[in-house]
Amino acid sequence: MKIHEYQAVELFRKFGIPVPEGRVAADLAEAQAIAGAIGFPVVLKAQVLSGGRGKAGGVAIVANSKELKERFLKIKNLVIQGYPIERILVVRALAIQKEFYVAVTVDTFKNDVVLIASRQGGVDIEETAKKSPEKIQKYYFNGRRELEVRSWADFIQTLFPDPASQMAFSKIAGGLVELFQRYDCSLAEINPLVIDSQGRFYAADAKISFDDNALYRHPELLALRDLKYEDPDELEAKQNDLSFVKMEGNVGCIVNGAGLAMATLDVIGLLGGRPANFLDVGGSSSPKKVLNALRIILKNTKVKSILINIFGGITRCDDIAQGILEAKKQLDIQPPLVVRLTGTNEQQAKELLAGGGINTFSSMREAVGKAVVLART
Amino acid sequence: MSILIDQNTRLLIQGITGRDGSFHAQRMLEYGTKVVAGVTPGKGGQSIFGVPVFNSVAEAQKKTRPNAAVIYVPARFAKDAILEDVHAGIELVICITEGIPVLDMVEVMGILRGSKTRLIGPNCPGVISPGKSKVGIMPGHIHQPGPIGVVSRSGTLTYEVVYNLTLNRLGQSSCVGLGGDPIIGTRFVDVLELFMRDPGTQGIVMVGEIGGEDEQRAAQWIQSNAVKPIVGFIAGRSAPKGKRMGHAGAIISSVDTAAESKIRILKEVGVSVVDSPDEIPAALQQG
Numbered sequence: 127m128k129i130h131e132y133q134a135v136e137l138f139r140k141f142g143i144p145v146p147e148g149r150v151a152a153d154l155a156e157a158q159a160i161a162g163a164i165g166f167p168v169v170l171k172a173q174v175l176s177g178g179r180g181k182a183g184g185v186a187i188v189a190n191s192k193e194l195k196e197r198f199l200k201i202k203n204l205v206i207q208g209y210p211i212e213r214i215l216v217v218r219a220l221a222i223q224k225e226f227y228v229a230v231t232v233d234t235f236k237n238d239v240v241l242i243a244s245r246q247g248g249v250d251i252e253e254t255a256k257k258s259p260e261k262i263q264k265y266y267f268n269g270r271r272e273l274e275v276r277s278w279a280d281f282i283q284t285l286f287p288d289p290a291s292q293m294a295f296s297k298i299a300g301g302l303v304e305l306f307q308r309y310d311c312s313l314a315e316i317n318p319l320v321i322d323s324q325g326r327f328y329a330a331d332a333k334i335s336f337d338d339n340a341l342y343r344h345p346e347l348l349a350l351r352d353l354k355y356e357d358p359d360e361l362e363a364k365q366n367d368l369s370f371v372k373m374e375g376n377v378g379c380i381v382n383g384a385g386l387a388m389a390t391l392d393v394i395g396l397l398g399g400r401p402a403n404f405l406d407v408g409g410s411s412s413p414k415k416v417l418n419a420l421r422i423i424l425k426n427t428k429v430k431s432i433l434i435n436i437f438g439g440i441t442r443c444d445d446i447a448q449g450i451l452e453a454k455k456q457l458d459i460q461p462p463l464v465v466r467l468t469g470t471n472e473q474q475a476k477e478l479l480a481g482g483g484i485n486t487f488s489s490m491r492e493a494v495g496k497a498v499v500l501a502r503t
Numbered sequence: 504m505s506i507l508i509d510q511n512t513r514l515l516i517q518g519i520t521g522r523d524g525s526f527h528a529q530r531m532l533e534y535g536t537k538v539v540a541g542v543t544p545g546k547g548g549q550s551i552f553g554v555p556v557f558n559s560v561a562e563a564q565k566k567t568r569p570n571a572a573v574i575y576v577p578a579r580f581a582k583d584a585i586l587e588d589v590h591a592g593i594e595l596v597i598c599i600t601e602g603i604p605v606l607d608m609v610e611v612m613g614i615l616r617g618s619k620t621r622l623i624g625p626n627c628p629g630v631i632s633p634g635k636s637k638v639g640i641m642p643g644h645i646h647q648p649g650p651i652g653v654v655s656r657s658g659t660l661t662y663e664v665v666y667n668l669t670l671n672r673l674g675q676s677s678c679v680g681l682g683g684d685p686i687i688g689t690r691f692v693d694v695l696e697l698f699m700r701d702p703g704t705q706g707i708v709m710v711g712e713i714g715g716e717d718e719q720r721a722a723q724w725i726q727s728n729a730v731k732p733i734v735g736f737i738a739g740r741s742a743p744k745g746k747r748m749g750h751a752g753a754i755i756s757s758v759d760t761a762a763e764s765k766i767r768i769l770k771e772v773g774v775s776v777v778d779s780p781d782e783i784p785a786a787l788q789q790g
Contacts, residue, residue, distance in 0.1 A: 234685040237612035269613020340604035384749025385657020388738035406749040
């Protein structure tokens with residue numbers, strides 16, 4: 127789960143990370159009031175969860191209230207990657223001397239939390255990591271939850287020569303790590319971290335995302351979620367314990383298991399078709415889940431055929447068959463159904479479906495081929 | 504021969520009285536797996552399907568000497584369940600549970616370093632050595648003993664692959680599900696190494712997917728260590744960028760984590776990568 131910059135800034139404040147003075151504004155009057163309180167020049171920053179804000183013109187420095195009005199209204203009218211701008215962060219403009227990068231994340235190969243720092247900030251860090259890896263320093267925690275004094279002292283020498291900067295940076299790094307651990311983040315990033323003309327450090331940007339699997343222990347974070355950025359169908363699927371991703375094609379898919387679902391989409395592509403969605407009904411699928419899955423798929427009017435591909439293990443094929451028959455009764459299913467069932471209780475399932483006039487396949491390739499052909503006509 | 508588990512595996516089931524745990528305990532017993540104990544805190548002293556239940560792993564360890572454990576407990580208790588096994592010195596822990604917080608797994612992995620425990624999973628279907636022992640949730644009947652080792656990041660896709668192998672009379676030495684999470688205890692390289700050393704394994708199937716760079720690390724290892732033919736399949740070629748495809752670890756975050764990069768790199772080191780799971784048997788027979 128991602129949150130907006132202004133929300134991340136509030137969390138930074140709580141954990142003692144210095145941020146430039148300012149607040150988020152929903153309308154022009156509010157923005158003028160904030161600017162009036164902190165003094166011009168100020169920076170206006172569109173609040174979006176998608177990238178590409180700078181390129182889209184979502185950030186501007188303004189020197190007076192006339193400029194503020196002009197630029198505020200312009201930014202407010204932007205649509206960035208399909209999303210309208212509802213809020214604009216107004217902060218004091220800094221006299222930037224130097225920009226750095228610092229982030230805490232999980233290195234999934236080393237199975238450890240890592241703090242990544244670079245004396246080159248404000249740029250795409252992945253690009254830097256690839257082109258000049260020597261410009262990036264990594265501090266591993268070895269399973270600890272905080273900075274360890276001695277190894278940190280060694281690490282920070284390589285970044286800052288002077289004790290004052292070392293101290294200021296250590297305080298920021300410590301806060302970032304504490305925040306990361308406290309809220310089960312998957313990323314807590316400051317890019318850029320800046321030094322102003324008086325040698326003070328500020329987080330000039332704030333990016334935080336959280337581990338969805340750990341949200342149960344931080345219920346307060348759910349209030350920060352911006353539902354506008356969630357696809358309503360994907361949200362509905364999640365509420366029904368289904369894993370769903372919308373795609374561009376016209377072959378609707380219901381599969382059990384994420385790996386098999388991905389492979390099914392791949393074989394659809396291989397045989398010349400285009401999948402309309404990824405949908406994993408999960409293990410131990412009850413008839414109800416199949417009904418909900420079909421309901422979500424049928425909302426997509428582009429769907430020309432629906433492929434149900436089930437490899438029964440814990441999932442019982444007869445449960446799936448029951449769900450399909452129930453769905454046929456309750457829903458108006460126009461696109462043709464192609465059903466492939468193999469595994470646990472396959473025979474019972476096939477008999478059930480044959481009774482309902484639905485033909486089934488045992489081979490995945492044959493079923494996919496059929497669904498692809500039906501989607502063409 | 505086989506790897507990780509065989510007829511001598513003495514299994515402990517954590518969460519044996521729960522819905523999933525009890526269902527799969529029965530399936531494993533039917534398959535012939537030697538289940539020596541179950542653990543559910545607060546239910547010690549009972550017995551289920553003839554298997555004694557204990558309150559803690561330590562107690563079960565003292566009384567029944569298991570050498571492997573399988574975990575079916577809910578995600579929020581999974582970290583402690585794994586750590587109980589580590590402290591009791593259980594050599595092999597297979598964690599089926601899905602949805603464990605990443606930082607819980609970071610903590611577990613920190614403690615696992617320097618212990619003698621090997622962890623498979625989490626969020627995995629388990630391990631089976633056909634005809635000998637089944638530890639996990641896979642349907643036993645689709646497997647058949649034979650010379651092919653299977654290692655995969657997925658569950659049902661592994662069944663699909665195994666089903667095609669068995670249909671083509673290619674039996675399996677062992678099938679290992681590594682799990683669909685970003686942090687997992689055992690990775691491709693570890694299992695490939697075991698298969699290379701196992702005299703009962705003559706060919707290997709590796710099933711990867713988008714996300715992470717484990718397939719790339721495997722390719723590096725394969726280049727200088729592979730002495731048996733390997734056939735590969737990578738799921739997720741049609742997956743959109745930046746979307747999590749069911750598995751927590753299956754997300755294209757950069758070019759390197761996309762299917763095409765993995766396929767290219769594996770092909771470069773001699774792995775025969777096929778386009779569809781049903782092409783695996785033919786590729787093995789050619790290899």
